Amino acid sequence: MKLFCIGCGPGDPDLLTLKALNLIKDAEVIFVPTSRPNKESIVLSIVQKFIMSKTQIKNLIFPMVKNRDSLQDQWKYNAEEIAKVVREGKRTIYLTVGDPSLYSTWIYIHREIRKNHSDIEIEIIPGITSIFAFAAEARLSLVEGDETLSIVPACYDLNKVKKTVMSSDTIVFLKDGRYFDNVIEMLSDVGFTDDSQIAIATDVSTNKNTLEMKTLGTIKGKKQQNQKYFSIMVVKRNDRK
Numbered sequence: 534m535k536l537f538c539i540g541c542g543p544g545d546p547d548l549l550t551l552k553a554l555n556l557i558k559d560a561e562v563i564f565v566p567t568s569r570p571n572k573e574s575i576v577l578s579i580v581q582k583f584i585m586s587k588t589q590i591k592n593l594i595f596p597m598v599k600n601r602d603s604l605q606d607q608w609k610y611n612a613e614e615i616a617k618v619v620r621e622g623k624r625t626i627y628l629t630v631g632d633p634s635l636y637s638t639w640i641y642i643h644r645e646i647r648k649n650h651s652d653i654e655i656e657i658i659p660g661i662t663s664i665f666a667f668a669a670e671a672r673l674s675l676v677e678g679d680e681t682l683s684i685v686p687a688c689y690d691l692n693k694v695k696k697t698v699m700s701s702d703t704i705v706f707l708k709d710g711r712y713f714d715n716v717i718e719m720l721s722d723v724g725f726t727d728d729s730q731i732a733i734a735t736d737v738s739t740n741k742n743t744l745e746m747k748t749l750g751t752i753k754g755k756k757q758q759n760q761k762y763f764s765i766m767v768v769k770r771n772d773r774k
């Protein structure tokens with residue numbers, strides 16, 4: 534009785550690992566996360582062309598709300614749905630965008646399975662995360678030598694991350710471009726200089742991708758047009774050329 538979680542990379546199907554591809558082709562049941570009923574699963578759109586016609590696809594709802602308490606029951610229900618199928622002896626996989634260990638719905642499933650379905654063995658297949666796909670697309674090195682890198686979700690209380698941001702050479706902000714104006718304001722508040730480099734990308738590794746390279750001075754105080762959830766903002770202090 535084994536459940537595989539597969540990191541499916543940032544969007545380009547060619548960025549799947551061979552291991553992921555083989556497991557997807559071989560699966561009898563595939564579980565995919567989606568934020569609401571009848572909404573297309575992003576991860577499914579990445580791997581769809583590799584799925585065999587006889588494979589069953591099951592959507593699991595993960596509502597996009599910040600209150601974790603209201604989500605507990607849904608996570609429990611989703612894990613039970615998966616566990617039922619695994620116990621039927623079917624080759625079962627769970628798919629996630631990017632890598633499963635980075636802000637993924639898998640993390641909640643994994644916790645529930647360990648807690649309530651500990652007879653099920655788990656194997657996690659890593660995927661290329663949006664962060665490294667972004668760096669490749671932007672032709673940008675994230676850190677070198679003794680520099681430090683922080684990963685920060687933009688959509689929570691930014692006061693809590695000021696210290697981290699101030700002590701990092703490069704900061705990657707994930708989770709929702711609609712919050713990037715707040716991030717830009719916070720960067721100015723904590724003393725990032727106007728020549729700090731800022732890269733903003735949306736829909737990395739897809740054919741709708743966008744990429745802008747700016748400095749803090751040119752964008753602070755201006756409203757950004759970015760409304761995309763699938764957005765990344767990378768800030769580099771400009772002290773090494």
Ligand SMILES: C[S@@+](CC[C@H](N)C(=O)[O-])C[C@H]1O[C@@H](n2cnc3c(N)ncnc32)[C@H](O)[C@@H]1O
Nearest residue numbers: 631632636662663707708709736737762763764
């Ligand atoms: C729930 S997190 C999932 C991260 C994912 N596990 C990973 O490894 O990249 C979703 C956030 O990841 C970022 N993201 C994931 N895929 C992306 C893509 N193709 N383009 C831009 N941002 C992406 C966005 O910041 C988005 O709001």
